Amino acid sequence: MLLLYIQRQMSDPPDTPSREAVLTALRSRMLAFARSRVRPEVAEDLVQDALLLIATKYASAQTLDELVPLAVQILHFKMSALWRKERRRGESTAIAIEDAGLHDPAPDPEALAVSAQLLEHLAAAFRRLRGRCRDVFQLKLEGRSFREIAEFLGADSVNTVYSWDLRCRKKLRRDLGPFWELYR
Amino acid sequence: MKKPAKGLIGGYATETLDDEERRLLFEAACEDQEVFDALVDEEPLRELLRDTAARRELLAALEQQTLADRLQAWFRQPATLGHLAAVAGVVLAAVIGWQIVAPPIPGPREAARSSDLREALFALRPNVTLPATLEGDPPRFRFTVGRDARVVVVERRPDGAFDQIFPSPGASSAVAPGTSTEATATLVPGAHRVRLIVFPPDVEPLSLDSSSLFAVEARLTVIERTYRVGPGGQIQ
Numbered sequence A: 001m002l003l004l005y006i007q008r009q010m011s012d013p014p015d016t017p018s019r020e021a022v023l024t025a026l027r028s029r030m031l032a033f034a035r036s037r038v039r040p041e042v043a044e045d046l047v048q049d050a051l052l053l054i055a056t057k058y059a060s061a062q063t064l065d066e067l068v069p070l071a072v073q074i075l076h077f078k079m080s081a082l083w084r085k086e087r088r089r090g091e092s093t094a095i096a097i098e099d100a101g102l103h104d105p106a107p108d109p110e111a112l113a114v115s116a117q118l119l120e121h122l123a124a125a126f127r128r129l130r131g132r133c134r135d136v137f138q139l140k141l142e143g144r145s146f147r148e149i150a151e152f153l154g155a156d157s158v159n160t161v162y163s164w165d166l167r168c169r170k171k172l173r174r175d176l177g178p179f180w181e182l183y184r
Numbered sequence B: 001m002k003k004p005a006k007g008l009i010g011g012y013a014t015e016t017l018d019d020e021e022r023r024l025l026f027e028a029a030c031e032d033q034e035v036f037d038a039l040v041d042e043e044p045l046r047e048l049l050r051d052t053a054a055r056r057e058l059l060a061a062l063e064q065q066t067l068a069d070r071l072q073a074w075f076r077q078p079a080t081l082g083h084l085a086a087v088a089g090v091v092l093a094a095v096i097g098w099q100i101v102a103p104p105i106p107g108p109r110e111a112a113r114s115s116d117l118r119e120a121l122f123a124l125r126p127n128v129t130l131p132a133t134l135e136g137d138p139p140r141f142r143f144t145v146g147r148d149a150r151v152v153v154v155e156r157r158p159d160g161a162f163d164q165i166f167p168s169p170g171a172s173s174a175v176a177p178g179t180s181t182e183a184t185a186t187l188v189p190g191a192h193r194v195r196l197i198v199f200p201p202d203v204e205p206l207s208l209d210s211s212s213l214f215a216v217e218a219r220l221t222v223i224e225r226t227y228r229v230g231p232g233g234q235i236q
Helices: A002-011 A019-037 A040-056 A064-089 A109-128 A131-141 A146-153 A158-176 A178-183 B003-008 B010-014 B019-031 B033-049 B052-063 B067-076 B078-096 B108-123 B210-215
Strands: B128-130 B140-143 B149-156 B162-166 B181-184 B190-199 B221-229
Touching: A019 A040, A019 A064, A019 B019, A019 B033, A040 A064, A064 B019, A064 B033, A109 A158, A109 B033, A109 B052, A131 A146, A131 A158, A131 B010, A131 B052, A146 A158, A146 B221, A158 B003, A158 B010, B003 B010, B003 B019, B003 B033, B010 B019, B010 B033, B019 B033, B033 B052, B052 B108, B108 B149, B108 B162, B108 B190, B108 B210, B140 B149, B140 B190, B162 B181
Parallel strands: B128 B221
Antiparallel strands: B140 B181, B149 B162, B149 B190, B190 B221
16 A cells, blocks of 8 residues: 555645555554564564554654654563563563553663673674775764765765665674674 | 675664664675674674773774884974985985085984884873864864863874974963863864863973883873864865
8 A cells, every 4th residue: 555655646636645554554563573573473463562552642643754663662672571471471472562661761671681781792793894885874873874975984975875875784783693693 | 704804893782873774784694694693793892892991902003103114203203304305415425525514413313212102102001082173274172171280282293293282382381271272283184183181280291201201100091082174275
């Protein structure tokens, strides 16, 4: 549905897809992602919970720009909470909305510990970066856009910076090795 | 996964995509499972980078030079090249029996100390990062302080070498309030970073080493400005 809409937009003046169109497309993506990581019946419940949360608590989110990051964030929260719960108590059922952690802005101690560990590994990997990769990551962390990075580093086009960034991220992930897998 | 979306994922966690890039990425995430999966996998990183302190820590890690970088920068210093040339000359003289006098070079300990300080000044976290809006040939940085202070301006050149561009050798770092002062950077093609560090008047920056510098870090103001010099020498 979204694809048809986007194709139509190529000839029509720019407009935004409806909330329903975006959520329909996102439902398929969320479900496929969840099924690739957990059992199918758990995946269904988990995505249903996530969509319910978007429909009730985040009813004000209307645009593609708001809905995609929100869906990604909620799905990630729910998956992480599910894995933590399974590890702690051996449970494998769907989790309650309250467990997603979205109601309380302060993360739980385990999430804090995981963040601290990720930061430590990333900082160590960043120290090992050299040359262009270090410049690209540094400029990104300073909040510069790809276009600004292209100008600053003298790239022929912004596409060149996309390629540099992609290569550097692959290199960083290789360097992080098994640690990265822990946070996914 | 389509190539344009693939290239954009790296800006998702750092939240540095512009509106058009975000639209392209999110449309791709709705259509392409690989893009959506990649976004979910980036989420821990995005969460982490939303924390300003974590971002600062990672920036500080990137500012630290590796041993290889330090060696590369050291080899590129004129003093080092002079030193190596002198050593090579002495070896050659020993081999073929000539006598030469090596040109005077700075003491290695003194050179190492000032180099360490310049490097350490770039490991500080900047309070302000300014856009590259420079003019002049060579580029000049004018600054004025509101009260008595000591100021050091350092430059990181495109080859990774560090240079102190204010105060000039032998001059004082003290700057009187309201006085317009100028520091001149280089026009070597490539990406430059210039840092202006304002010290309190009771701290003499040029006598600090890197450990004592970090002890007074909380009392400093660090302003960074970046610019790029094109192949024709024009500032971009």
